[in-house]
Structure formats: structure tokens, C-alpha cells
Amino acid sequence: MxxxxxxxxxxxxxxxxxxxxxxxxxxxxxxxxxxxxxxxxxxxxxxxxxxxxxxxxxxxxxxxxxxxxxxxxxxxxxxxxxxxxxxxxxxxxxxxxxxxxxxxxxxxxxxxxxxxxxxxxxxxxxxPLTALTAWEILFDRIRISPEKDKGKSILIIGGAGGVGSIAIQLAKKIAGLKVIATASRPETAEWCKEQGADFVVDHKNLVENVRQSGFEYVDFIVDFVDTNTYWDRMVELIKPQGHIASITGSAEPVVLNKLKSKSVSFSWELMYTRSMYETEDIQEQHNILNKVADLLDDGTLKxxxxxxxxxxxxxxxxxxxxxxxxxxxxxxxxxxx
Structure with a gap:
């Protein structure tokens, strides 16, 4: 071949x-x-x-x-x-x-x-890869529930990328969240809006821009760009008892101690964990992909x-x-x- x-x-x-x-x-x-x-x-x-x-x-x-x-x-x-x-x-x-x-x-x-x-x-x-990553970070790692979390806020750092694009759709259309996405160019900002973002903010001066959009704090933050680059800004913006999750890893240790006073949870997401370790729930990826296929076929997702x-x-x-x-x-x- x-x-x-x-x-x-x-x-x-x-x-x-x-x-x-x-x-x-x-x-x-x-x-x-x-x-x-x-x-x-x-x-x-x-x-x-x-x-x-x-x-x-x-x-x-x-x-x-x-x-x-x-x-x-x-x-x-x-x-x-x-x-x-x-x-x-x-x-x-x-x-x-x-x-x-x-x-x-x-x-x-x-x-x-x-x-x-x-x-x-x-x-x-x-x-597949982006939908699995976005689904797992929202529903398996943060454990967002449409029933209890509808109407809460989420900041998606890196909204126009592959994972960000589908995460916006899932957060908005499945979880019922208020979605704030980051984008720095007119074309990426427009793309995020097309995916369903309620607010699009420039990642430069992130804290100020999120607060100008009407959010003192946000309930959830997902990082699809660089954990340590945005760490202090995420720590500042996350609501007490909120949840931050990231897919990007870090060459330097992440200072989790900064989350202590707010009792904030933090999670890593790696889409390959289930297949690498053949976890007991490995077939959940089959289930997620079938659910996503149904949502694409009925027009909920694109x-x-x-x-x-x-x-x-x-x-x-x-x-x-x-x-x-x-x-x-x-x-x-x-x-x-």
C-alpha cells in the first residue's frame, strides 16, 4: 500500500x-x-x-x-x-x-x-480528534451537566482552532452555556461567532476584555493554546469553586497553589488516554463519536x-x-x- x-x-x-x-x-x-x-x-x-x-x-x-x-x-x-x-x-x-x-x-x-x-x-x-477532545474536556473532565450548569459561563482560549471550533458548538448547543471565545483577528473572531460564541474577546489584555464583556468571573475555563502563558489570567478570571481544564501541557510546572484560595479544580485532558492505557471505559470513544454523528446528522452541530x-x-x-x-x-x- x-x-x-x-x-x-x-x-x-x-x-x-x-x-x-x-x-x-x-x-x-x-x-x-x-x-x-x-x-x-x-x-x-x-x-x-x-x-x-x-x-x-x-x-x-x-x-x-x-x-x-x-x-x-x-x-x-x-x-x-x-x-x-x-x-x-x-x-x-x-x-x-x-x-x-x-x-x-x-x-x-x-x-x-x-x-x-x-x-x-x-x-x-x-x-473525530477535535470532537473527542472537546467532548471529553467538557463532559468527562469538568463534568459539565446541561441540567445543573445551563446558563453558566465558559471561557474558551483558542476559539478558532480545530478543538476550539467544536468546543464552542458543544458548550453552546449541548451544555447551554454562555460562551466567551478568544480570537485576535477579524476573520477568526467571525469564525467563532459562526460556531455560536456569545462573546469574542482578544487574548491580549484578556482579563480586561472579558470583564468589559460583562463577566467579573467565569464558571469554567478551557485552554487550547498554552497553559502557562495564560495561567495567571485564568487564575484571575475563574470564579471561586470553578474549574479550569487544558489540553496543552507545559514545559514548566503549573503553579496549582494559585488556585487554593478560590478552591478551584484543575484537569488535564488527553484524548489518547483511553486508547493508550486501554482503560475500562475505552469504548466510550465509540459512544461519543456515534453521539456526535447523530448531532451532526440532525443539524445540531456542523x-x-x-x-x-x-x-x-x-x-x-x-x-x-x-x-x-x-x-x-x-x-x-x-x-x-
Whole structure:
């Protein structure tokens, strides 16, 4: 099968930052699906792993990355019971296994969902990783409940990115929250409003801008940009007994002690936790993706796709990674094979 990968971590502008190569089609294990991939999308995790996973070394076999895909089930493992051959699926995969930038991929059925019927393959490919991340951070980590939390406020730092775009929709349309999103350019501010944000504020002078929007404190804050860069501002803005959650990690320790006087909770979210550790509730990702598919099909949610490239080629992945690395991407970029 054809695949796109790399043997060493190079700047994206280098000729061999991505290479095209042939490799054998994988064989599904007990709970696996073999998926013939139709489209993928790219995420910041893709370029971060490309930049770091083969530094100062040359791999014997090229590494295939990519963690968003849509495709058709071509074969199944002996203990698969959620899908059958011919089903259309979408998923974000497992970061510890071979990625989706190839003609075929193996994926555990418990972390795959049915492709939304109303969306094209590229529109569907834009959804899995970001929807899972946003759903988990809101409903599994912070444990927001539409019944008890409707009408409360949430600040979404990084509203126009892939995760921010779907998080705005979930927070507004499912949780019933008042949504404040950050965006610094007219086009990103407009995008956030299109996703459903009630207020859009510039991340510069964040505290002042949020308060000018009428919020002394906010009930919840989710960070999709940089934990420590915004930490003091999040500490200032969070309501006593509120909850902050982040997906971005930190090279430096996060000073949790600053939350003590307000009795504020803090959570990390990593979408790959369930698949990496095969947690007891690993199949919850299958359930979430099916719920999201239903919400897309009934029009409650909409795809966050903003650009599509055509063709399984090294040049298309280079182009997509260049855009992601610029930090100015709005919504999602998909590649249709």
C-alpha cells in the first residue's frame, strides 16, 4: 500500500520532511478493523510528533503519522462486534500505533464511530480528534451537566482552532452555556461567532476584555493554546469553586497553589488516554463519536472543515503542516484521497 511518512525529523520546507513509500497492508488483530482510508485531516499533534519523534536519528522504516480518518471497513478481527465489512467509519486512532496517512490503517473498533450520514468524507474527517477532545474536556473532565450548569459561563482560549471550533458548538448547543471565545483577528473572531460564541474577546489584555464583556468571573475555563502563558489570567478570571481544564501541557510546572484560595479544580485532558492505557471505559470513544454523528446528522452541530486538499501525496501533507505550523489555521484542513 502507499503511505506518507518520514525517516527523520526535518523542517517542513525540507525535501524529505515527508516521503512517499510502499509498505505492506496491515492485518487486523482480535478487536481491530482494517480500514481503507478515504480522507484524513491534520491536527497540531501531527506536526509536533513529526518535529520530535525522529530527532537526531534516521529511522530504518518510515514513520506514518496522522490521527483523524474516514474510510470503509475492509476486514475485521475475530472478536469484532460493533462493525462489519463495508461500514463507513470515522475515528482519531491511537497515538501509539501506525497513523492514518496511508491507504489502509488498523484501528480498534472501540475507538471508532459510524461516519455521519449527512456529511461528505472530508467534512467527516475534520471531526473525530477535535470532537473527542472537546467532548471529553467538557463532559468527562469538568463534568459539565446541561441540567445543573445551563446558563453558566465558559471561557474558551483558542476559539478558532480545530478543538476550539467544536468546543464552542458543544458548550453552546449541548451544555447551554454562555460562551466567551478568544480570537485576535477579524476573520477568526467571525469564525467563532459562526460556531455560536456569545462573546469574542482578544487574548491580549484578556482579563480586561472579558470583564468589559460583562463577566467579573467565569464558571469554567478551557485552554487550547498554552497553559502557562495564560495561567495567571485564568487564575484571575475563574470564579471561586470553578474549574479550569487544558489540553496543552507545559514545559514548566503549573503553579496549582494559585488556585487554593478560590478552591478551584484543575484537569488535564488527553484524548489518547483511553486508547493508550486501554482503560475500562475505552469504548466510550465509540459512544461519543456515534453521539456526535447523530448531532451532526440532525443539524445540531456542523463540521469545522475550512479547507480540503486532494490526493494522498507528500506535497499535500507538507502544505497542510506548513499551514498548521503558522499558527493561523482557522477550523480544520482535510486531505481527500
Amino acid at each position: 502507499k503511505a506518507i511518512g518520514f525517516k527523520t525529523s526535518l523542517p517542513i520546507g525540507e525535501k524529505e520532511s515527508f516521503i512517499e513509500f510502499e509498505t505492506s497492508k496491515p492485518t487486523p488483530g482480535s478487536k481491530d478493523l482494517l480500514v481503507k482510508i478515504s480522507a484524513v485531516s491534520v491536527n497540531p499533534v501531527d506536526f509536533k510528533i513529526r518535529q520530535s519523534s525522529a530527532k537526531d536519528t534516521v529511522l530504518e522504516t518510515p514513520k506514518i503519522i496522522g490521527w483523524d480518518a474516514v474510510g470503509i471497513v475492509e476486514a475485521v478481527g475475530e472478536n469484532v462486534n460493533l462493525f462489519k465489512i463495508g461500514d463507513e467509519v470515522y475515528y482519531a486512532g491511537d497515538i501509539t500505533k501506525q497513523g492514518s496517512n496511508a491507504e489502509y490503517q488498523i484501528v480498534d473498533e472501540r475507538i471508532a464511530g459510524r461516519k455521519p450520514k449527512s456529511l461528505s468524507i472530508e467534512e467527516s474527517a475534520a471531526i 463540521t469545522t472543515l475550512n479547507e480540503t486538499l486532494i490526493g494522498l501525496s507528500a506535497s499535500n501533507f507538507k502544505k497542510a503542516h506548513e499551514q498548521l505550523e503558522s499558527g493561523k489555521t482557522i477550523g480544520k484542513i482535510a486531505i481527500k484521497f
